[in-house]
Amino acid sequence: MKIHGGLAFKSLPFGAIETIPPPTRVAIKVASKSTIAVKTGDTVLKGQPLTSVDTSAVMSHASVSGTITSINNCTISIQSDGQDTPYPSSPQTDIRANEILTLCHQNGLVGLGGAAYPVAKKLSSASQHNTVNTLLINAAECDPAIYCDEALIQERPEAIVKGIKLALTASGASNCIVGIEENKILAIAELKKHLPDNIKLVVVPAIYPSGAENTLFTLCTGKTGGLRYNQSLCFNIATCYSIYKAVELAEPLLSRIVTVVTSDNIRNVELRIGTPVTDVLKDLNTVGNQTITCGGQMMGRRVSAEHSIDKQTNSLLFNTAENKTAVACIRCGACADVCPEHLLPQQLFWHTDPHNSSALSNLKLDACIECACCDVVCPSNIQLTQHFIGAKNTIELQRVEQKKAELAKERYEKRLARLESQSLRERKKLDRKSDKLINSKDKEQLKKEMIAKALQKSMRKKKSTSGNSADDSPPQ
Amino acid sequence: MKFETNTIGPTSVTTTMQMVLLALLPGCLIFIYQNGWGSIINLVLAVLAAITFEALAVTLRKRSISSTLADYSAIVTAVFIAICLPPLLPWWIPILATGFAILLAKHAFGGIGYNLFNPAMVGYAMILISFPTELSLWLIQPDGFSHSLTESLHIVFNGGLSVIPQWDALTGATALDQHRDLLLQNSAPIEIASQTKGLFGARHSEWINLGYLIGGLWLLKKRVINWHIPVSFLATLAVCTLLHNLMAGNTLSPGLNLFGGATMLCAFFISTDPVSAATSNRGRLIYAALTGFLVYLIRSYGAYPDGVAFAVLLANCATPAIDRLDSWLSSHER
Numbered sequence: 001m002k003i004h005g006g007l008a009f010k011s012l013p014f015g016a017i018e019t020i021p022p023p024t025r026v027a028i029k030v031a032s033k034s035t036i037a038v039k040t041g042d043t044v045l046k047g048q049p050l051t052s053v054d055t056s057a058v059m060s061h062a063s064v065s066g067t068i069t070s071i072n073n074c075t076i077s078i079q080s081d082g083q084d085t086p087y088p089s090s091p092q093t094d095i096r097a098n099e100i101l102t103l104c105h106q107n108g109l110v111g112l113g114g115a116a117y118p119v120a121k122k123l124s125s126a127s128q129h130n131t132v133n134t135l136l137i138n139a140a141e142c143d144p145a146i147y148c149d150e151a152l153i154q155e156r157p158e159a160i161v162k163g164i165k166l167a168l169t170a171s172g173a174s175n176c177i178v179g180i181e182e183n184k185i186l187a188i189a190e191l192k193k194h195l196p197d198n199i200k201l202v203v204v205p206a207i208y209p210s211g212a213e214n215t216l217f218t219l220c221t222g223k224t225g226g227l228r229y230n231q232s233l234c235f236n237i238a239t240c241y242s243i244y245k246a247v248e249l250a251e252p253l254l255s256r257i258v259t260v261v262t263s264d265n266i267r268n269v270e271l272r273i274g275t276p277v278t279d280v281l282k283d284l285n286t287v288g289n290q291t292i293t294c295g296g297q298m299m300g301r302r303v304s305a306e307h308s309i310d311k312q313t314n315s316l317l318f319n320t321a322e323n324k325t326a327v328a329c330i331r332c333g334a335c336a337d338v339c340p341e342h343l344l345p346q347q348l349f350w351h352t353d354p355h356n357s358s359a360l361s362n363l364k365l366d367a368c369i370e371c372a373c374c375d376v377v378c379p380s381n382i383q384l385t386q387h388f389i390g391a392k393n394t395i396e397l398q399r400v401e402q403k404k405a406e407l408a409k410e411r412y413e414k415r416l417a418r419l420e421s422q423s424l425r426e427r428k429k430l431d432r433k434s435d436k437l438i439n440s441k442d443k444e445q446l447k448k449e450m451i452a453k454a455l456q457k458s459m460r461k462k463k464s465t466s467g468n469s470a471d472d473s474p475p476q
Numbered sequence: 477m478k479f480e481t482n483t484i485g486p487t488s489v490t491t492t493m494q495m496v497l498l499a500l501l502p503g504c505l506i507f508i509y510q511n512g513w514g515s516i517i518n519l520v521l522a523v524l525a526a527i528t529f530e531a532l533a534v535t536l537r538k539r540s541i542s543s544t545l546a547d548y549s550a551i552v553t554a555v556f557i558a559i560c561l562p563p564l565l566p567w568w569i570p571i572l573a574t575g576f577a578i579l580l581a582k583h584a585f586g587g588i589g590y591n592l593f594n595p596a597m598v599g600y601a602m603i604l605i606s607f608p609t610e611l612s613l614w615l616i617q618p619d620g621f622s623h624s625l626t627e628s629l630h631i632v633f634n635g636g637l638s639v640i641p642q643w644d645a646l647t648g649a650t651a652l653d654q655h656r657d658l659l660l661q662n663s664a665p666i667e668i669a670s671q672t673k674g675l676f677g678a679r680h681s682e683w684i685n686l687g688y689l690i691g692g693l694w695l696l697k698k699r700v701i702n703w704h705i706p707v708s709f710l711a712t713l714a715v716c717t718l719l720h721n722l723m724a725g726n727t728l729s730p731g732l733n734l735f736g737g738a739t740m741l742c743a744f745f746i747s748t749d750p751v752s753a754a755t756s757n758r759g760r761l762i763y764a765a766l767t768g769f770l771v772y773l774i775r776s777y778g779a780y781p782d783g784v785a786f787a788v789l790l791a792n793c794a795t796p797a798i799d800r801l802d803s804w805l806s807s808h809e810r
Contacts, residue, residue: 007481144479208481297479327489327547328589332750333702334485336757342806347755347799362803377484379492380589 001219005338006207007373009144011183014266017151017257020283022084026064026274027308028076031057036076042068047087047252049106050076058118058311059108061252062087063272078274091250100170100247107246108253108311113142113213113236114295116312119243123170126233134232135173136220137164137240139180139187140204142211143296146315148257149237151268153180153187156241161194163240166247168199171233178237179220181206208298209340209371259315260284261297275309280316293317298372324381335374335384341367345374345384352391357398360391368392485699489588492700493548499695500555500745503687507559510680512620513628514563518570519555525574526554533583549588553577556596556746560738560785562614564628566636569607573599593792594752601785613637616648617680651678652737652781669729677735685740692744704757705764706743710734712768720776733775737782742771746784752792759802766798767791 030036030050034057038050044062051059064080071077095103105120126132141149153160168176176199180188183206191201202220204210210219213234214226223230235243238257245251253273260267262284271280277292293300294307296315335345343364351359365388372385486492508515530550534541557573577599585591604611615623615637623631637643649657651672658668674682695701717733733739738746747753747767754763767787774783 007484009479009481012479144481325543327543328587330489330492330589330751331753331755332485332492333755333757333760334699336755337702338484344756347803362807376481379486379488381488 001222002205003207003210003215003219003340004342005336005340005373006209006371007144007338007376008205008207011206012266014147014151014259015268017155017268017270019270020275020280022064022080022082023272023275023279024080024082025069025276026062026078026080026272027276028060028063028078028274029308029310030060030074030076032074033057034059036071038068038071038076040068040071043081044068044078045087046084047089047254049108049252053106056105056118056121058110059106059252060273061108061254063254063274089250091248095247097169097172100166100243103247103250104170104243107242107251109239109242109246110253110311111236112238112242112256112311112314113138114299114312114314116310119235119239122233122235126171131231132171132173132233133175133230134217134221135168135171135176136213136217136227136232136234137167137176137178137199137237138211138213138216138234139178139184139191139237140211140216141181141184142209143298143300143315144208145261145266145297145300145317146259147266148259148268148314150184150187151259152238152241152257153184153190157190157194159244160237160241161191161196161199162248163242163244164199164237165196166243167235167240170243173233176200177202177220179204179210179216181210208373209369212340212369212371215340215369253311256309256311256313258309258313261315261317261319263290263319271309271313273309273311277303277305277307277309277316280309281305281318284318290318290320293319298376299370326382327380329378329380329382332379334377334379338373338377340371340373341369343368345388348391349382349384349387352387355391355394357395360395365391365395489547489549493552495695495698495700496552496745497548497555499691499700500559500688502690503684503741504555504559506684506687508620510617510620510684511563511615512623513625514565514615514623514632515558515561515620517567517628517632518561518563518565519558521567521570522554522558522561522574523551525571526550526578529575529578530583533579533587537583537587539587544587547588550578550582553582553596553599556741557599559741560596560600562611562637563620564613564615564623564631564637565610567632569603569610569636573603575599576602589751591751592795594746594749594788597746597785597788597792601789604780604785610636610638612653613643613647614650614653615646617650650737650781651681651732652775655732656781672732672736673729674735677731678737681737682731682735685735688740688744692740695744695748701744701748702757702760704760705748705753708761708764709743709747709768709771710739712765713739713772716769716772720772733772737775738784739771742767742784742788746788747791752788752795754795754798754802756799756802756806758805759798762798762801763791763795766794 028050034051034055036050037052038044044065046062046065048062049059050062053059062078064078065083065085066078066080069077069079101120101123104123109119110116111119139149139153141147164176178191178195178199178201180191180201180203182203188203195201204216204219210216217227217232217234218224227234242253255270255272257268258271260269260280292303292305294303294313294316295301297317300317329346329349331346333346339345348360348363348365368388370385370389374384378384486495527545527550530545531541534544554574557577558570561570577595581593581595581598582591631637631640655668655672658671672679674680676682677685692706696703713733714730717730747764754760770787770790771783774780774786780786
């Protein structure tokens with residue numbers, strides 16, 4: 001199985017996993033929907049939960065022991081006391097499948113590949129809705145500038161394999177595939193040595209973006225349509241390692257391995273969650289006036305030096321900014337040749353300015369995985385992916401607006417109908433009232449007439465009894 | 477650390493154009509060898525005119541002159557025009573063709589990337605229609621350098637070859653011209669073949685075509701162009717010629733058609749112009765097949781001996797329709 005297009009990058013040498021001195025201050029981001037369980041001034045221990053376990057939101061833990069200095073905007077800052085006093089925990093033995101899920105939640109596990117989707121949520125939604133066919137373990141790096149997973153496999157294969165087995169138990173999947181790129185020779189050897197027979201190792205071509213989960217799934221199984229369509233799950237290999245640590249060692253997710261790329265080398269550093277980027281800069285002796293990209297050279301985004309390591313920071317790239325000016329598209333089609341999704345990026349680009357939603361959807365803009373292969377090959381230096389992300393946002397905005405408008409229209413129509421029925425009701429009421437009134441009028445008239453008649457009658461009676469009276473004599 | 481990939485083609489528009497110019501070199505040198513000083517004068521005039529007109533247009537459109545000229549696209553257009561022209565034309569014809577190409581076909585449509593038609597072919601077709609006599613006068617080949625530079629300059633700046641009294645003695649028809657004349661005279665196929673055939677293609681111009689073929693293969697290898705357009709174009713032309721020969725007796729041999737006139741130039745350089753070609757690779761297969769079919773039709777039944785320029789322009793007209801057809805096809809296949 002081969003993907004269409006893509007880019008083959010040269011594999012570069014990288015360093016073993018190392019550590020830097022623990023940070024003196026950490027800034028830990030907490031999920032916006034979680035309840036913060038600590039307050040400013042509290043002392044916390046390393047590994048102590050910072051948020052309540054009750055909500056389904058991802059939990060956060062203190063990655064150092066020390067004092068909480070501030071809580072704002074879902075960021076908790078902790079001043080370290082330098083002791084790293086651990087929060088007491090006791091590893092359980094003999095764990096059942098549903099307990100793995102609970103432990104994943106309690107220890108704040110998220111996917112470490114870059115998307116940071118909560119592990120517990122992924123496991124529970126999969127087991128609730130359907131049976132999981134295939135559990136795919138992503139051991140292919142998602143970006144040519146990231147080596148953290150490869151280093152992890154080379155150095156801690158036993159723990160990873162234990163984690164994979166735990167994930168397999170928890171997901172209840174019928175089979176399990178580990179997908180890895182062919183250029184990771186040492187990692188492949190380690191996995192071959194440690195993986196049990198029921199877990200299949202599939203070696204895929206080292207062509208970016210084969211590390212994208214749906215692409216990898218197609219490469220490993222030959223099935224198209226993506227993971228969800230095929231009722232399958234995907235975990236990053238580093239996530240499996242954290243599952244092992246959470247379940248067997250009762251250790252929350254306090255650190256992760258980050259590939260740090262500078263102008264002259266590639267290192268893999270195990271960093272505490274919340275470590276400020278400035279600490280990394282200081283330790284690596286890199287010059288500060290470089291751009292910092294987080295998340296790889298292809299799909300990464302620029303961050304400032306104030307950024308702190310969070311659970312999804314898989315890499316930090318320090319490089320000098322190069323400014324290439326974009327020129328007009330010459331429709332050469334190099335972008336279409338590398339697009340893994342068989343799209344026509346230059347045609348998509350043509351329809352982003354001026355924005356043409358229907359043409360873009362005809363050209364399947366939503367199938368774009370934003371891998372940025374087209375940006376790399378474009379001779380006109382056009383940042384195509386940025387345009388596509390922008391266009392997707394515009395379409396999303398339009399959709400929201402349209403939905404709003406439809407809702408408003410619906411509301412308006414309902415209101416009109418309500419008013420109509422109300423006025424109808426009122427009119428009926430009025431009618432009834434007037435009917436009544438008319439009726440009552442009639443009755444009164446009747447009464448009056450009856451009275452008048454009775455009066456006349458009595459008068460006539462009077463007349464006949466009293467004989468002739470001058471006043472009462474009928475006219476003649 | 478730099479993460480590099482070695483699977484990609486040229487990294488900028490400028491590199492693309494420079495590589496195209498480099499790939500033109502073998503064919504171009506043979507062309508100059510066969511046509512002498514006159515073609516060099518054409519080349520110089522066209523390139524100078526292209527740079528001037530490009531600068532003028534860019535100034536009028538209020539863009540940066542240096543960055544626009546630096547993409548070499550105007551020079552490529554000028555070279556394409558010059559290598560289609562016969563030598564010793566009056567000086568203003570190459571300039572007129574280039575001006576028309578740059579100003580009208582390119583910048584009036586929005587500059588590089590926006591032109592609907594191949595600018596070089598627009599310029600060439602315009603003068604081909606306007607000055608058919610001048611454009612049919614080719615010197616006797618391959619003895620192009622029999623006229624000295626001063627003599628050539630004198631002819632060029634004094635009205636061209638056609639105003640010289642003894643021009644008839646100096647000129648000789650190209651293979652495709654001759655083929656067409658002989659056909660009109662109902663000559664025997666063997667005679668036609670003996671008069672027009674070279675070693676493997678058309679007499680004389682087979683070598684130019686071979687030069688362009690070599691350059692084109694280099695462009696393919698360097699991933700400046702994809703295989704779809706040349707292969708589809710040449711295959712269609714060859715198949716049409718073969719079928720024609722089977723049905724109507726031998727008139728135009730495949731060798732004459734493939735290695736004659738501007739066939740290889742069209743296959744690898746003209747119809748591969750990405751701006752005016754179809755978008756997707758499938759679209760490009762259709763586009764090039766259409767071009768090849770039109771070249772065959774014009775050469776076999778049309779009024780012009782070669783017809784590459786008109787075939788390319790007609791196919792350019794069909795490009796938007798081909799793109800629509802292609803997107804319709806791809807929306808129905810999955």
